[in-house]
Amino acid sequence: MIFLYNLLLPLAALVGLPYYAVRMVLTGKYRKSLGPKLGFYPDSKVFSGLGGSPRIWMHAVSVGEVTAAAPVMAELRTRYPRACLVLSTSTETGREMADRLVTEATAHIYYPLDLPFVVARMLRRVRPDVFVPTETELWPNFLTQCRARGVQVVLVNGRISPRSFRRYGRTRFFWKGLLEGLDGLGMISETDARRVQELGALREKVQVLGNAKYDSLASRTSDDLRAEISRKLDIRPGSPVFVAGSTHEGEEAACLAVYRRLLEVDPEFQLILVPRHIERGDAVADLVRQAGFKDIFRVSEMGGGRRRKGNRIVIVDVIGELFKAYSLATVVYCGGSLVPRGGQNILEAAAWGKVVLYGPSMEDFEGEKALLEEAGAGISVADEEELLARMLSLLADPEQLKRRGEQGRLAIAANAGAARRYADLIGRHLAAR
Structure with a gap:
């Protein structure tokens, strides 16, 4: 499945690149994030200063996920004051919110595009012990390389909306292997837990732990x-x-x-x-x-x-x-x-x-x-x-x-x-x- 996925990636790039290029020229969107998503960081100090242990990489796609990640990161910093805590986002608006909300992070970075050589480069730089995606942000090459490197993958604040459930359900054969490979899945509700199990997650790895956004908002x-x-x-x-x-x-x-x-x-x-x-x-x-x-x-x-x-x-x-x-x-x-x-x-x-x-x-x-x-x-x-x-x-x-x-x-x-x-x-x- 991964071989087929990587075979189709160039085709997807050919279809998508013109759209994103036009958006970049007309709106300025993606200009700040494109280079880092390909692994290019003008400031090399971003990674040279990543000391500390344990090493935890949390990923929050955009603004909504950042609000869920913030209280978890704060709790982790309290428990592991010498930890290396890296927070990645996928969007520029998410990054702006992360800069304001998640001051406990050792570094803020952009999540890499799911290209094997880019993913490998970023994992070598961050060297996480645990990778923590929020909600249900799963990328095949990234997860495959985490598994190969012995990096634990623990999903937090997991949710599967009805639309996502229908979409994932049509390609369940693909997602089943990825979900089985996750080391732990913390889901928001019983409904989310049931849906992720139906898509292929192993029952013994799934727990219902609630919504971290409540913590963020209350504080x-x-x-x-x-x-x-x-x-x-x-x-x-x-x-x-x-x-x-x-x-x-x-x-x-x-x-x-x-x-x-x-x-x-x-x-x-x-x-x-x-x-x-x-x-x-x-x-x-x-x-x-x-x-x-x-x-x-x-x-x-x-x-x-x-x-x-x-x-x-x-x-x-x-x-x-x-x-x-x-x-x-x-x-x-x-x-x-x-x-x-x-x-x-x-x-x-x-x-x-x-x-x-x-x-x-x-x-x-x-x-x-x-x-x-x-x-x-x-x-x-x-x-x-x-x-x-x-x-x-x-x-x-x-x-x-x-x-x-x-x-x-x-x-x-x-x-x-x-x-x-x-x-x-x-x-x-x-x-x-």
């Missing part, structure tokens, strides 16, 4: 962080604010229509729009203007010295501000859900004690949805009209809004502890070497 909220974003966006505490987070194409129009109706109830309402992909900032700004709103402030403009001065609508088109923006919300909509994208992370808003509304497409966040709905802090809506109706109902009863939000915050806090369990799992495999 990140603070009055100082809320005050920081309040000053930055010039929004007074207690002002009525509608935050639409992680929106995808097709959702901003619905949010703008809802916002127009909220203004009829309270003309002081402000809107913070946070597109899931910041490169859509121009398109979202155009959409806002087409909807008749001219008073717009884009956070990316702050780099040029502009400051918000009472603008009605704020577009957050920079990375790393969504979590803080949720702290200002009176009402929250979390995107990727009124369109068929499987949802986005609804826990970030709930960690601040906010009731979260979302559409029917939440397949990738079933556990989080169940937790918040049981606590009364998560509300599913079918469409734009129901979104407005449920928001108006909540706004009409501020005490209920506050109480339900607090119940969600407490539910997240009660589920903390997964980071410690994942560190235990990693520790057992370090001891077994």
Whole structure:
């Protein structure tokens, strides 16, 4: 299977390279990461300073996975103060988030492209005792070479979404061998554990250990962080604010229509729009203007010295501000859900004690949805009209809004502890070497 995989890699490169080349030229995306992903680092000190023991390499694809990796890395640093802890990411936005969140890492690097010679070079440089992928990021050449070098591979915060399960299921014959070769699999839920076993993981290696994102969120909220974003966006505490987070194409129009109706109830309402992909900032700004709103402030403009001065609508088109923006919300909509994208992370808003509304497409966040709905802090809506109706109902009863939000915050806090369990799992495999 690996031979066939490597035979097909050049074909995949021929198909994919023109697309990525165009994106690089037009948007600047991938310029920072392409060289390192091929093993080229202009600063050789990145690897010359990798001393310490044990040697643990954790991988988090992008922003979401970094938030899960952060508390695990913090726990590992506490347990192994002299360890070499390397964190890799696949995306530039993930790397930016890692630089801010995961200060315990000895080094931050990009995950190598799954080419045999590149993988071999990076493994020689890092020399891990244990490799720790988060969620379900599995690359055949990398895992094969880890096995050949005696590197333990321990999956943490593992999850298999319904879409991934269907996709992997069509090529189960390929993934079965890779999953059987993993040394340990820590999964978020019983559903994830069942799915990974059906794909080929050995039952005795699979454990259900919970979601490390609960630990990350519970530790990140603070009055100082809320005050920081309040000053930055010039929004007074207690002002009525509608935050639409992680929106995808097709959702901003619905949010703008809802916002127009909220203004009829309270003309002081402000809107913070946070597109899931910041490169859509121009398109979202155009959409806002087409909807008749001219008073717009884009956070990316702050780099040029502009400051918000009472603008009605704020577009957050920079990375790393969504979590803080949720702290200002009176009402929250979390995107990727009124369109068929499987949802986005609804826990970030709930960690601040906010009731979260979302559409029917939440397949990738079933556990989080169940937790918040049981606590009364998560509300599913079918469409734009129901979104407005449920928001108006909540706004009409501020005490209920506050109480339900607090119940969600407490539910997240009660589920903390997964980071410690994942560190235990990693520790057992370090001891077994």
